[in-house]
Amino acid sequence: MSEIIEKPKTLANIEVAYSTEEERQTIVHCIYDLTRNIWDSAARIWPSTILVCEHTGREFKFHHAEGISLFPDWTIMYGGKKNRFTLIFEPMPRDVKVFELYERIPEPRGWRVKGIKRNKSDVYTVTL
Numbered sequence: 001m002s003e004i005i006e007k008p009k010t011l012a013n014i015e016v017a018y019s020t021e022e023e024r025q026t027i028v029h030c031i032y033d034l035t036r037n038i039w040d041s042a043a044r045i046w047p048s049t050i051l052v053c054e055h056t057g058r059e060f061k062f063h064h065a066e067g068i069s070l071f072p073d074w075t076i077m078y079g080g081k082k083n084r085f086t087l088i089f090e091p092m093p094r095d096v097k098v099f100e101l102y103e104r105i106p107e108p109r110g111w112r113v114k115g116i117k118r119n120k121s122d123v124y125t126v127t128l
Helices: 009-023
Strands: 026-033 041-043 049-053 059-066 075-077 082-089 098-103 112-117 123-127
Touching: 049 082, 112 123
Parallel strands: 026 123
Antiparallel strands: 026 082, 041 075, 049 059, 049 098, 059 082, 098 112
């Protein structure tokens, strides 16, 4: 009869921790508030949008968007409503405590939300 050898628990814990670390991401739910506007608008997000640590200036890359078009396309945002979309960024290291969402674009009026306080879930909601 052959003997089954199990991995040491410490090795399994390291592999699980590594796997969890790889899958981390930073999620920012955005509310584009047009409740005071009767007119529809259009919006898009540029791939150059980043998160920035307010203490060190370190930047974190944008990966994906849901509910909004990427430049050069546009998404209709409806007047009289709170329009919602989600942005997904690379994970931030644990030492980041406060950061900003910065739509770094070569045009005026890019979105910028400063003073976002870090939480344990790395899921945030901001109003634009």
